[in-house]
Amino acid sequence: MMSRRQFGTSALAAGAAFASQKVSAQPSKRRIVDAQVHLWKAESEDWKWVPGMKPQMPEPFTVEKLVPLMDQAGVSRVVVVPPSWPGDRNDYALEAARRYPDRLAIMGRVALKNPQAAALLPKWREQPGMLGVRLTFLGATQGWLADGTADWFWPEAEKAELPVMFLTDGQNAQMARVAERYPRLQLIADHMGIGGNTPKEGRIADAVSQTASLAKYPNVSVKLSAAPNYSSEAYPFRDFTPHIQRLFEAYGPKRCHWGSDMTNGYDKATYQQRITHFTEELPFLSEADKDWVMGKSILERLRWA
Template structure:
């Protein structure tokens, strides 16, 4: 869960495959088109392939000359060394995942070239969440520019400084601009940071917010009851959402992750399925014996209190509404 470019070189060329009928068919980029979008209920009641959406994936290239990383990182931070669009598709194919929300990898910092190249090479498959410096003087202009290129949200990284976000003028501009432009703010926070996000939601109730990875509740191995209650209090803001994701890193950290079901039930009771979205957090979900199938199966197969329609929202509808509309 820690967030520790492909043009003409055949060895690093991004896949130009799009997802059709639950699998990806190889096609020329000029012929690729987004698949038709049906409502969650329509899909639940038909024989159409599932067309699931993975709402949180990081990709990067081993070619650091073409796609250099930030000076704040070293190549040793790139673990695994490579996780390209093609490598991602190998995991998505059998799970029926046809679209993906890409989250900018931190060691690229504010250079989104690799993500943007992936999005251009795979039209209709990817949406994006960018990183941005909220202190830059041209913040609103930069946000609009990235949105025109397909970015649908902006990620906030808490590094113990979330308490400073509430009264920061740049952060205020970021949240206001996101609301005005129909973009999402996506905080990656720890449990102690929830009150500060709460305060920002109160100041900016019209801003779409997507909290990553249950606010990392359970990363210590324990489900912190007070923190979970605080997270659920965010449900009083109707534009706030939660990603049910990064199962490999929470609770017992062992598949099939059934120990996380009570936490999923509580957030479902407060937010409703229409404001929850499943995500794998690849490539970290497919390391150390964890699998992509185990992650999606927790929501798809193992939770009896979720109806078929509920699962459609978690596995497709909510992410579609926020990141692909």
Template sequence: MEIIDAHLHLPRTQRPWDHGDESFLDLQGELLVAQLDAAGVDVAVLVSHPLFAPGAGCEAAVARHPDRLAAVLQLDETARDVAEQVARLRTRPGILGLRVTTTWPPGNSGRLRAGAYETLLAAAERHRVPVCLLATGDLPGVAVIARAHPSLPLVVDHLGLAQPPYQTPDDPAWRDLAHLLALAEFPNVSVKLSGAPTLSAVPYPYPDVWPHLRQVLDAFGVDRCMWATDQHRVSGRLPGLDPLPRYPGYHSYAQGLHYLLDRLDLSPAEQAALFGGTARRVLGVP
């Protein structure tokens, strides 16, 4: 069975690298591919971020490993030619779609409702470019987009929930799950299950997480859910950010895969969709 990780970033090296940007990018790609190989993962989708995962670096990594990596880019929604950039996006090898953050920086949720992203979103809908959404704490904002752009493929990152180590989970951690489940009424909305083990209160294989994920699978259907890890956020190895001590939600890459892959109550058809088929179809992984 093919396995696709639908959400990763390029990793930070354990020690400082003083040998130039090009060789650092080569090293990041090699580290990432070695991680995929060790876990038995076939393909990873890199998600760009202006602070720790610049789009140019993601695109260069994809060019170096076109059979293993693809990418989702974040564009400047205020650019005068943003519609033209969106139209050209899918002509760039290995580039699958866009990433929009509605909750960061502060005020983006209000800007979204005021129409700041309308040109970008309309162009994405017109050209069938998937949009991944970091919408933690503002899942109703996803409903606004889904309702206004019914043929635009939307993907909610990280279940739309606050997750450690860079966010403080809600109390209880799954408090806003109902807001996510409400989005299932929109057929153009899909969900990444990324980072779910960070919300567990018990050790691997995190049995307390499963009832919540089963609700998500039942509400959306497995053909609108995709496995992902965001492992370098989980492990505190995002470039440009300080290393983090171990915290309760920390888990290894293998644990982030096998807590779901080894569940006996997932049918072969559900596994095939969750671990690759949905990402192929919704994100257009080549």
């Protein structure tokens, strides 16, 4: 039989052990990495918009606006995706990455109509902050997937080991031939495959289905981004839960990437809500899944050390 002193000593030891277990069982601080934010400065004589195009917001969204939002929301890093309205230029994104090299990196734009741009790809990642390429096949450019315009790009990007983000107007099924023909080319489907007129035409479910069909290719991953922008509901955007879950189950946590795309539909959700949508409102995600989706997966996919 234990003495009172022995009992007390044993209880203290057990309590210390329990406290130690509680501490070790707590997850480490999650690293949040936003897989897509557009940055742009005001239009000027030497920084003109493409005729007929306009920004997503009336005011410029500059790096001075982004970084405080990152700090407030607890976002460690952001992948800067240069927008389409200034044309195929990356200069402002490169400037932002130079100013914040530990927090910002870039998926730059390439002039697909100019095959001579192939000469730029072998040294693409030598540009400070540049991680890969982002292509858009929307509006006047949506036919480039099928008409041969983009054909020169895929083998050159694979050879240069450049990851590629792509956005189509609900045409992701056309990317199957690219994924199959170039298995070493890392392809990232943007916005679940939803872009352009897809939402207006009621083709969201079909676009998600096309994107899910690409999951059989190991070199394809998906950005689970932009749900607030396309949802017909307020936060937490329950109408998109089935779409997000379908893609998550198809690709798994290591091939799914959270992204805010916050400037598209800026007034539909705060930055914090775009984060808590995934960290608090999707019950099918485990804590380990969230670690991957909210940051680890995009860092690994883009080789962003």
